[in-house]
Amino acid sequence: MxxxxxxxxxxxxxxxxxxxxAGVAVSLRGARKQLDERAAPxxxxxxxxIFAVQMINFPVGAGTSGHLMGGALAMVLVGPHAAVLAxxxxxxxxxxxxxDGGLSALGLNVFNLALVGVWSAYVLYGLLRLILPKVRSSVVVGSFVAALVSVPVAAVGFVGQYAIGxxxxxxxxAVFSAMFGTHVLIGIGExxxxxxxxxxxxxxxxxxxFGWKAPLRSPVEV
Amino acid sequence: MIRPNEDPLKHPISDHHHGHDFGERLVLHRHSIVHHLEPQVKILAMFLFIIVCVATPIHFWQAFVVYGLLVLGTILIAQLPLNVVARRSLIELPFVFFAIMMPIFGSGERVEVLGVSLSRLGIESGASILVKGTFGVLCAVCLSATTPAREILRGLERLRLPNLLVQIVSFMIRYVNVVSDEMARMKIARLSRGFEAQGVRSWRFLANVAGALFIRSYERGERVYLAMLSRGYSGKLPDTGHGSAGIRQWAQGLLLPVLALLVLAMTNIWMSR
Amino acid sequence: MSEAALLVESLAYEYPDGNLALHDVSLRIERGERVALLGPNGSGKTTLVKHLNGILAGNSGSVSVDGVRVDLQNKDSLRRIRSSVGVVFQDPDDQLFMPTVREDVAFGPFNMGARGEELDLVVKDALERVGMWELRDRPPHHLSFGQRRRVAVATVLSMSPKILVLDEPSSNLDPASRRELADILRGLDITLLMVTHDLPYALELCERSLVLAGGHVVADSRTREILRDTDLLSRHRLELPLGFRVD
Known part of the structure; x- marks a missing residue:
């Protein structure tokens, strides 16, 4: 995608x-605040x-395999700002x-995969952590749902861009159902x-x- | 993302991205103007050229012929073998299929082409995606074949990419080989214990691999941070300074987008006559 | 008596998880000495190293380098400490984080304020001292393990440290690289603390040795004496290679 x-x-x-x-600028500030000098390494x-994990293919049946996108995973592991930057x-x-991905389309891709993918996962995960009991299995459930939803939501970002330009x-x-349909399937694997x-x-x-240590703090205040 | 079924854990970098050493083996060493241009010049020239290309309406087909000649000329000046360039462009393939579908399944007015009924709008849009996408890919292939990864990094730094992003790119380039070597060793350890991942049941196992990989990457990040701290790190990487591009270099590099822009302007005038 | 190059007094450190790593450690190293710190895995060696340049702060006790006390609260003095204690970590891949050898060696002196010609000169000098100047433009990934470790030494030499601290310098080296590194280290005119469980290497390079076990310094003597004390060695899980004899 x-x-x-x-x-x-x-x-x-x-x-x-x-x-x-603008979105990346927010995360640059956020990551510096959250991690100070450790942010870069x-x-x-x-x-x-993430780059390595995207190389891991998982079979999804019918002779094809998917690979992880990793946005939601990175968000749960290191927090939204560092995940956006990575x-x-x-x-x-x-x-x-x-x-892989056009240079003139870099903004489109960053918007869908980094900003929409990570922040939608963050919002969903945060809501679930508020509702669910404060136990480890909630973190797992939260990550599952966040990943499941963030993939088709990122695809919807693409559909929106397609609609405009x-x-x-x-x-x-047709574009919506094709993109949404396939990405729901991919989202299940993810x-x-x-x-x-x-x-x-x-x-x-x-x-x-991160999602276990600091689950409920606002990313801006971290 | 979908890709053809493959061994789920083949050696991550080497098989997927031609060559084991990330960003170094992609480079085909030659002595050409393109190779010798400073990276910031190359990146900006490529970016501007692609913008002009994308902004050109597809029915200005004469302009695209000239753009194609400009790209081909750049590849020839850089002395890059066409078969290698073609092979590296295959990454575009999924979108080629998409472009081919457009005339067949597209909506609107139909036209007969060689006895097949096709969508006029579909032909135009498909051609647009195909041509612009191909030029974009060729430019990127040209950049990575003439510029080592760390030079691209330097180019981004000179183009004022925020320092924190520059540092992240720098660490990524430095450690992707180290981590992929670790992954390869983990795979050998697994294979030598007779393990083979198959079907959906392998998901749990792949997740364990990803988990182990994350622990190693994260801990490496912390150790690197300590090593940096021990040498007085205070949030900035040294700017190595040397290597600013002269006017001559900028003129050489920007020739590509400027020519493209001229062609666009001329085609525009000619078409509106 | 002049200031010691390194003075550790009653240092104790407990990890946040409650694991007591150092327990009343005291040691003193004079200028120009080459000292080995011996101990099995898990004896607290690496933890001690992290105290020497202010990465960790002890729960009690103190560390002073050349008369300056390590104080994590004082950023200014911390900078000075970090430039005067050159730590070479175990895995050179952690130490060499820049895209090329030259940039990596320049990292430390740059942070200390060196620029331009002065910086180039310092980098050249450090790389020549470890015999790696010819490979200055290589990415670290293109070097052998032994070469990477030598560059790692250069990355701290370029900061003109008062004391050089090496964590397991001989680990993973083949015999030739091992000897080359020993020759380089012997040739340096610098105070040196070598943390290792490689006893022959300690004997080869260091006149004096300390044994760290269970977070204590349990022996401090001439290396030869310590390696002859088979009781002491076996008590602390230190072993000489088969057939190695100390006369």
Whole structure:
């Protein structure tokens, strides 16, 4: 779902580029506040982790396999700001070095995958943690739902961009149902792997799971 | 994301991204103007060229012919073998399929092409995505084939990417090999105990791999931080200073987008006549 | 009596999880000495190292470097301490975090305020001392393990430390790299504290040794004497390689 150049028109790309700059700027400040000088090495290694995790394919049946996007996972593990920065850097590197995602579409991709993907997971996770009992299994359930929903929501971001600046060849309804449908399926795989990963970390190194240590603090105040 | 079924845990970097050493093996060493341009010049020139390209309406087809010649010229000047460039462009493939679907299933007015009924709008949009996407991919391939990862990093730094992002990119470039080596060792350890991941049941196991990977990455991040602290780190990486591009370099590099812009302007005038 | 290069007095440290790592550690190292700190895994060696340049602060006791007390609250003095204690960590991949060898060696002196020609000169000098100047533009990933460890030593030499602290310097080195590193370390005119369980390496490089066990310094003597004391060694899970004899 890395949008290439030319898929969405130039003005729309520019608008979302500006929105992404603003969103990333918020996380730059947030991460500095949350992690101070540790922000750079930790977010850097989290970026490496996401990059590596995206290389892990999981079979989803019918001869195809999906791979983890990692936005929700990173959010639960290191908090929303560091997750946004790590995913953004992965997208920058993929666009510049692997031609994966267009350079003029970088703003669109950062908006969907880093901003929408991470923050939707954050909001959902935060709500669930408020409702659910304060036990470890709630963290696992929260991660599952956050990952499950954040993937199709990021896809909806794409549909929105397509509606504003894409071609009119396919009706919006068709694009929406195609994108939403496939990404719900992908979201299920993402949800299972995310929840299982969080659960395995909770049993071995719960001190490293941000969503367990600091689940209910506002990201702005952290 | 969907991709064809593969061994779920093949060596992560080497198989997927041609070459074990991230960002270094992508470089094809030559002595060309393109190789010698400072990275910030290359990145900006490429970015502007792509913007011009994306902003050009698809029915200005004459402009796209010239853009294509400009891209091809750049590849030839950089002495990059066309087959390697083509192979690295395959990443675009899913969108090629999408573009091909557009004329077939698109809505609106239909036209007959070689006896097949196609959507006119679909042809235009499909061609637009195909051509612009391809030029974008070719530019990126050209950049990574002529510029080592750490030079790209330096280019981003000179283009005033916020320092914290520069640092994150820097750590990513530095440690992606280290972490992928760790992953490869974990895989060997697993295989030598006769394990093979299969089907949905492998999910739990893949999650354990991801968990172990996260612990290693995070702890490495902390150790790196301590090592930095021990050498007086106070939030900034040293700017190595040297290597600013002269006017000549900027002129050479920006020739590409400027030519494209001229072509766009001329086509615009010509079409509106 | 002049100031000691390193003075640790009754240092105790307990990890946040309640694990007591250091328990009343005292030691004194004079300028120009080369001292080995011996101990099995889990004896608190690495924890002690983290106190020497103010990464950790003891619950009680004190650490002074060249007469300056390590104080985590005082940022200014912490900077000075970190430039005067050069710590080479165990895994060179942790230590070498910059894209190229040259930039990595420049990192420390840059933070200490060196710029331009002065910085270039310091970097060149440090890399020449470990024989790695020729490989200055390589990324660390392209170096052998032994080369990486030598560059790691250069990254702290470039800060002109008053004392060099090496954590397991011989680990993972093949015999040739081991000897090369020993030659380099012997050639440095600097106070040196080497934390290791590699007893022959300690004997080769250090006149004096300390044994750390269970968070205490349990022996402080000439390295030769300590390695002859087989009772002491076996009590603290230290072993000489098979067939190695100390005369």
């Amino acid at each position: 890395h949008i290439p150049d030319g898929f969405i028109d130039a003005p729309t790309s520019a608008i979302f580029g500006a929105a992404s700059v 930790l977010a850097g290694l989290v970026a490496v982790f 995913v953004t850097v992965v997208l920058i590197v993929q666009a510049l070095m692997f031609a 894409g071609s009119e060849v396919f009706g919006l309804g 949800a299972f792997i995310t929840a299982l990963t969080v659960s395995s970390l909770l049993s071995s190194r719960q001190d490293l799971v």
